[in-house]
Amino acid sequence: xxxxxxxxxxxxxxxxxxxxxxxxxxxxxxxxxxxxxxxxxxxxxxxxxxxxxxxxxxxxxxxxxxxxxxxxxxxxxxxxxxxxxxxxxxxxxxxxxxxxxxxxxxxxxxxxxxxxxxxxxxxxxxxxxxxxxxxxxxxxxxxxxxxxxxxxxxxxxxxxxxxxxxxxxxxxxxxxxxxxxxxxxxxxxxxxxxxxxxxxxxxxxxxxxxxxxxxxxxxxxxxxxxxxxxxxxxxxxxxxxxxxxxxxxxxxxxxxxxxxxxxxxxxxxxxxxxxxxxxxxxxxxxxxxxxxxxxxxxxxxxxxxxxxxxxxxxxxxxxxxxxxxxxxxxxxxxxxxxxxxxxxxxxxxxxxxxxxxxxxxxxxxxxxxxxxxxxxxxxxxxxxxxxxxxxxxxxxxxxxxxxxxxxxxxxxxxxxxxxxxxxxxx
Amino acid sequence: xxxxxxxxxxxxxxxxxxxxxxxxxxxxxxxxxxxxxxxxxxxxxxxxxxxxxxxxxxxxxxxxxxxxxxxxxxxxxxxxxxxxxxxxxxxxxxxxxxxxxxxxxxxxxxxxxxxxxxxxxxxxxxxx
Numbered sequence: 388x389x390x391x392x393x394x395x396x397x398x399x400x401x402x403x404x405x406x407x408x409x410x411x412x413x414x415x416x417x418x419x420x421x422x423x424x425x426x427x428x429x430x431x432x433x434x435x436x437x438x439x440x441x442x443x444x445x446x447x448x449x450x451x452x453x454x455x456x457x458x459x460x461x462x463x464x465x466x467x468x469x470x471x472x473x474x475x476x477x478x479x480x481x482x483x484x485x486x487x488x489x490x491x492x493x494x495x496x497x498x499x500x501x502x503x504x505x506x507x508x509x510x511x512x513x514x515x516x517x518x519x520x521x522x523x524x525x526x527x528x529x530x531x532x533x534x535x536x537x538x539x540x541x542x543x544x545x546x547x548x549x550x551x552x553x554x555x556x557x558x559x560x561x562x563x564x565x566x567x568x569x570x571x572x573x574x575x576x577x578x579x580x581x582x583x584x585x586x587x588x589x590x591x592x593x594x595x596x597x598x599x600x601x602x603x604x605x606x607x608x609x610x611x612x613x614x615x616x617x618x619x620x621x622x623x624x625x626x627x628x629x630x631x632x633x634x635x636x637x638x639x640x641x642x643x644x645x646x647x648x649x650x651x652x653x654x655x656x657x658x659x660x661x662x663x664x665x666x667x668x669x670x671x672x673x674x675x676x677x678x679x680x681x682x683x684x685x686x687x688x689x690x691x692x693x694x695x696x697x698x699x700x701x702x703x704x705x706x707x708x709x710x711x712x713x714x715x716x717x718x719x720x721x722x723x724x725x726x727x728x729x730x731x732x733x734x735x736x737x738x739x740x741x742x743x744x745x746x747x748x749x750x751x752x753x754x755x756x757x758x759x760x761x762x763x764x765x766x767x768x769x770x771x772x773x774x775x776x777x778x779x780x781x782x783x784x785x786x787x788x789x790x791x792x793x794x795x796x797x798x799x800x801x802x803x804x805x806x807x808x809x810x811x812x813x
Numbered sequence: 814x815x816x817x818x819x820x821x822x823x824x825x826x827x828x829x830x831x832x833x834x835x836x837x838x839x840x841x842x843x844x845x846x847x848x849x850x851x852x853x854x855x856x857x858x859x860x861x862x863x864x865x866x867x868x869x870x871x872x873x874x875x876x877x878x879x880x881x882x883x884x885x886x887x888x889x890x891x892x893x894x895x896x897x898x899x900x901x902x903x904x905x906x907x908x909x910x911x912x913x914x915x916x917x918x919x920x921x922x923x924x925x926x927x928x929x930x931x932x933x934x935x936x937x938x939x940x941x
Contacts, residue, residue: 496926497919498871533925593868594929607933630926631870670868670930671882671937672897702867702904706897729872731907740867740904741897756907796872 393560468603
């Protein structure tokens, strides 16, 4: 399968009377994007704002971050089963607007979190301080149920991103990258001497604000399966979760998953990147047994030599992570796991809620309990109303000078477990 | 696994309200950690853990509520259940208790989230 990714670099976003992209500048008609958001009758109002890197702006509570894309050639469309019709994606030609994001914000529950600071120490930790952000804050109709509000904001984000992506359909990309995968047999013939390696991605699948969707299917209802790694670049996996924002994958991360991109970089050189295997993180222990059994079974059937396993979240998924690792290793397939840590504010507590000797190769995204002081910023997009209630916040959260004392947990993407963060020991 | 084959242990009034007429529910006015300890005691009696005690991204002691499914039947002590619950109790102590300072509305949201996490476990339990 061959996918050509055309990158169009966006240098600025401005509101204008007509939506268009010209000379790298995205002009957005506020009226038009509002209309797109309000297509859902459950949304009462939607307001839009622009946040640029370096500005004294705090966005909170963030729900999702999405990179606008458009499918220009090949089967299907962006976000299959969600926005586009169900069709297998991942081949042909897709354009992505680089350097920008659509950020959705909205207070679905009273303790919600998710902060993006565009400047200051917080900006060093969230990758989305580096993107030009078109921020949408949605207010629901009165007396809406949280489930309906979550779904309405989730879909509104995708609709707006698809609308923006569509503006790039007839442009010429600034840069093109080609991703090509082999069938199983082709790969074995082409790279007989390279180790066969796959990526096992664990998806959040626990309940409201803890869900992920694959081609529109709630991931808690899937059994582990195989994806062609280019499928994610067309939006095969989307986020429905945002609680404890540091180690959740916004849709932007699924589209740009660095594990997939790095493995492609090594494909045909040091490894034969066989496929992506997706599995879930349900709360029911028998589901965990079934999913980890199947993941290990698939690894064995594909005659893999090694896998990289990425986790999403903490606690409940620690058990899935260790079950996957242990069972895959027991099949004779080597594993490297990617996680993050809740090691306490002093970093001295045990990092994970589960462990096994088989997990002897671990990459960490950092300690989510680490305390950080976020200075007062000039402008807030969204609301700080509940900031003292957010994960990792404490009684002293809002200090006299207006600064916030919080744990890294609250910063969107700060300890991301696919490596899509700015913390590094390199 | 039908409704008679499991018990819900909870400190969440919403869960108790929704399930007490149709399900086996043990409702305790207890802290998050006390609730986990209650579950551990029952595992020592031979019950098996059916849902993960650290379900949800809202951390222990940030949310005051926790609901856990265990088997209604008893057998030999299940080592895996014991290891998971002991690790969960350890993990719980890493998070400072913030549960005393929420408004009634926020508490209701925490109750709802705990209920949806349990609900996804119930869906799996009832599928047997």
